[in-house]
Amino acid sequence: MERFSFLKTLRKKRGLTQEQVGKLAGMNKSQISRMERGMLGSPETVERIVKALDYEMVVEFRDLRLNKKVPFNKMPDDELIRWLDRRVEETHLHLRKGINLKLLSKETGIPQRRLAAAMRGSRYGSVSSYITAKRIETACRLLRKRPWYTIDSISQDSGFSARRTFQTVFKERMGMTPSEYRYQSSDSPINMTR
Numbered sequence: 001m002e003r004f005s006f007l008k009t010l011r012k013k014r015g016l017t018q019e020q021v022g023k024l025a026g027m028n029k030s031q032i033s034r035m036e037r038g039m040l041g042s043p044e045t046v047e048r049i050v051k052a053l054d055y056e057m058v059v060e061f062r063d064l065r066l067n068k069k070v071p072f073n074k075m076p077d078d079e080l081i082r083w084l085d086r087r088v089e090e091t092h093l094h095l096r097k098g099i100n101l102k103l104l105s106k107e108t109g110i111p112q113r114r115l116a117a118a119m120r121g122s123r124y125g126s127v128s129s130y131i132t133a134k135r136i137e138t139a140c141r142l143l144r145k146r147p148w149y150t151i152d153s154i155s156q157d158s159g160f161s162a163r164r165t166f167q168t169v170f171k172e173r174m175g176m177t178p179s180e181y182r183y184q185s186s187d188s189p190i191n192m193t194r
Contacts, residue, residue: 007046008036010053013153024052054146072110077118084108084115094134095159101127135159136173139166143182151178 011021011032018032025032025048035049050056072080087108088094096103104127105112115127124130139158142149149157155166155178170178 007032007049007053010050010055011036013156014053015150016053021049021052025049054149072114077121080110080114080118081122081124084110084118088134094131095138095157097159097161099131099159104131131159132169132173136170139170139178140174140181140185143178144185147182154178 011018016024017029018036019029021027022029022032027045027049032049035045075083091107093099093104093107101112101116104110105115108115110118119125119127119130122130124133135158139154139160142154142157146154151167152163155163158166160166160169167177170181174181176184
């Protein structure tokens with residue numbers, strides 16, 4: 001696989017041509033083509049294209065000195081949930097396929113029993129309900145800020161495995177379909193149809 005071949009995958013996922021991406025990124029089609037084939041590009045150029053495709057580029061640096069044990073057992077439930085929220089938002093754990101109590105515990109370092117107990121005592125009730133709530137929050141943000149995204153794209157980018165599941169869960173949680181939510185909450189003149 002070529003060095004920046006992921007750019008082609010991202011472009012195709014958005015349903016854009018190289019020319020369209022070039023216009024969004026302030027480049028020409030041949031530059032985009034060369035980038036996708038790994039023939040040209042700096043990290044700054046890659047980041048510019050990724051942003052033009054409405055993705056966020058995350059580069060993670062780890063400082064081994066920060067790998068201290070956090071005393072989760074002494075932390076109040078609400079504080080633990082706030083800590084978890086920050087961690088999940090930073091790492092996008094809620095968007096991973098198959099995320100569950102065991103994986104969330106492993107990725108965050110919170111013991112499974114402690115995490116489950118904190119969830120039971122919170123407004124979420126369970127880890128699966130928490131993950132679903134975070135996915136719905138992501139979907140709402142995308143529906144408001146990206147009126148040109150298809151409902152399928154929103155569903156996938158929010159971590160749902162199927163559009164039907166996404167629409168069912170969204171309607172249960174929000175009291176309206178994703179399209180209705182987009183229509184009611186969008187400031188954009190682009191979004192005139194349901």
